[in-house]
């Protein structure tokens with residue numbers, strides 16, 4: 243045991259025994275929050291690396307994290323340029339709470355300013371139009387050419403035109419809101435405009451898709467909103483192309499059959515989905531029978547693929563051209579040298595989740611730093627997922643899993659207890675969710 | 689530089705409490721016995737050593753270099769962290785930390801504990817407002 247720490251601990255409890263009554267409620271630690279680290283400065287490592295350039299494309303969960311950790315672990319001689327097309331990042335995580343009125347969209351904005359001020363990352367607002375993997379340069383829409391020693395692609399996903407809907411439909415009357423932003427607000431407005439007896443239909447694409455528990459979480463929160471806002475007799479119909487609930491099956495089943503019983507109508511194993519934009523009819527096949535229903539709000543979550551920049555690099559060599567094949571020791575492309583792909587755009591055995599994207603980014607940053615030092619990647623990386631899912635505006639469930647590298651399959655496999663979900667849905671989980679979210683975002687963006 | 693410690697609990701207690709009371713907004717104080725949050729502007733450094741990448745799995749929930757989040761880990765002793773993890777392993781309940789403690793080999797837990805213990809804080813004095 244560390245003596246110094248014991249003393250400190252003892253000292254603290256002494257102080258607090260006397261001081262607790264004087265402390266305002268805010269400080270009584272009701273949800274363990276001990277500061278997210280965003281106001282702490284971190285010294286860059288001294289590695290001796292000089293004049294090495296990494297360009298990161300995409301400043302979301304994966305891209306922001308890799309930019310930060312490349313500087314933190316690689317030091318000041320490892321120059322990092324982050325190219326992001328949007329002026330700020332809007333978090334997808336927690337964005338379903340915007341639909342239920344539990345959060346505002348503006349509370350989900352994250353700036354890239356700390357990456358520059360605290361770590362010296364050069365942030366460029368722009369879009370990539372060309373990648374020359376031979377010359378190791380990329381070109382931005384404004385004509386700028388950026389040379390790199392390593393290129394990290396973290397563009398997240400894009401969406402297929404599907405079920406009779408196009409990108410223009412998603413951006414107007416049929417928002418998927420699966421990339422948080424203006425569509426999230428449109429969908430929120432459509433939900434608040436629902437009247438008693440109206441139906442909300444959501445479709446879930448066959449896996450793999452971004453955030454396995456996300457659609458079920460959304461169904462719960464929409465149901466919770468409809469119930470608590472006094473709109474009676476409304477229905478939330480969930481048409482799932484998958485044969486069963488894809489995450490936290492016990493708790494979501496409980497939520498569908500008890501918490502939100504009578505509102506959520508969950509239909510697994512659905513195929514042949516088709517949306518008629520004019521009549522607002524959704525037709526589909528389930529159990530061999532052709533069916534149709536009309537809905538006030540139609541929320542299609544379309545099938546997904548890696549962001550276009552992955553195709554531009556010629557790295558979309560997995561899943562029929564949808565995703566980037568990677569070596570999970572370094573997230574190096576299995577198709578193109580000196581290019582790494584992290585986050586939702588890559589094809590791995592891990593879920594497409596922000597918490598996972600953050601850890602993939604760290605594995606990738608560590609491998610690139612080692613490469614610049616003439617070393618091999620860590621041969622036994624570990625990653626993890628921990629994810630809280632709101633079930634109502636005040637309760638939540640969670641899932642967690644640790645992944646270890648398996649040398650035989652060359653993939654990340656669940657270890658120890660495997661994938662575990664919360665023993666129950668609770669308000670304690672909901673308050674811990676905020677600590678988790680704030681800390682995860684600070685670890686990625688600050 | 690090492691984390692600020694208090695070798696004379698009585699003296700520090702009074703001044704510490706006063707400092708805490710003077711700076712509510714900047715310095716939260718918690719009653720669960722864990723290391724307190726770092727003051728704004730503290731500088732934290734950590735050496736490159738085996739265990740860094742493993743320990744970074746903790747940062748999503750315990751903040752970069754373990755400086756906050758659910759519990760501050762930076763500055764705890766390696767034995768202390770190791771003991772906690774082994775305790776969590778023994779718990780059969782479905783708790784997030786039990787799942788994590790079970791997800792690593794003992795050797796990996798030792799490496800990540802040693803890394804977290806190596807994090808150094810050049811703590812800024814809590815700002816008095």
Ligand SMILES: Cc1cc2nc3c(=O)[nH]c(=O)nc-3n(C[C@H](O)[C@H](O)[C@H](O)COP(=O)(O)OP(=O)(O)OC[C@H]3O[C@@H](n4cnc5c(N)ncnc54)[C@H](O)[C@@H]3O)c2cc1C
Pocket residue numbers: 299300301302303304305325326327328331333334335336337338368369370396397398399419420421422452453456549550551584585586587594595596597598599628629630631
């Ligand atoms: C409703 C919902 C709820 C979710 N909840 C959770 C949760 O609770 N926990 C969890 O872990 N995950 C959750 N997720 C999943 C999580 O949001 C994603 O897995 C995560 O954001 C993936 O990170 P990424 O960096 O790969 O992509 P993104 O975070 O989407 O970032 C990609 C970035 O790249 C930029 N970009 C794209 N193309 C270009 C280009 N050509 N040039 C420049 N920039 C470009 C984009 O603008 C964007 O900023 C949720 C997702 C949704 C939709």
